[in-house]
Amino acid sequence: MNTLSATWEWLTTAANWSGDNGVWRRLGEHLFLTVVCLALSCLIALPVALVLGHLGKGGALAVNISNAGRAVPTFAVLVLLLLSPIGGHGQWPTIIALVLFAVPPLLTNAYVGMRGVDADVVRAARGMGMTGRQMLFGVELPLAMPLILTGVRIAAVQLVATATVAALAGGGGLGRIITAGFNLASTPQVVAGAVLVAVFALLVEGVFEGARRLAPQRGGPG
Secondary structure, eight states, X not given: OOHHHHHHHHHTOGGGTSSTTXXXXXXXXXXXXXXXXXXXXXXXXXXXXXXXXXXXXXXXXXXXXXXXXXXXXXXXXXXXXXXXXXXXXXXXXXXXXXXXXXXXXXXXXXXXXXXXXXXXXXXXXXXXTOOHHHHIIIIIHHHHHHHHHHHHHHHHXXXXXXXXXXXXXXXXXXXXXXXXXXXXXXXHHHHHHHHHHHHHHHHHHHHHHHHHHHSOOOOSOO
């Protein structure tokens, strides 16, 4: 039996999908970790990007600093956090490492989106007597939303793929299927785990793309 057929057999075996170590349990853990990390990343990156993009000051420096963080592997950050005083506090080392990984695309896309708003539209809004807050939330944010959502989509897909490192720190998720496969010297299980992660990432990509297509298009001040 070759690897592909053995992998298919593993994926179609009902016993592998149920129980505490089954696919459904691991998928739920993976989804939870992805959602939590994405929410925390958005809470950190988006307010900073929106304010700096609105003011037009300091954004380039913030983007460059956040992008510099991409040069540091998530696994390396995770190892350092595990060796730090917070290493024994549940999944926090994994969450912090993943949040740091997801911030750059969110910050970059949101800032670029804000700075890309047509200057004539901004001047027209200011001429209509809009306050800075009104311009931010009523004009700039709606026009920048496509790029902001692109950043959220990129971060979400990257988190799905990278959250597998949680298994290396004793956490849950689909990565546990892969590590268990290595421990059992079961190549089909390792491949099956990788396939599940890839399919999950594609599904997340599809959800965001569908939401983008369904979202109403908004313009500037009328």
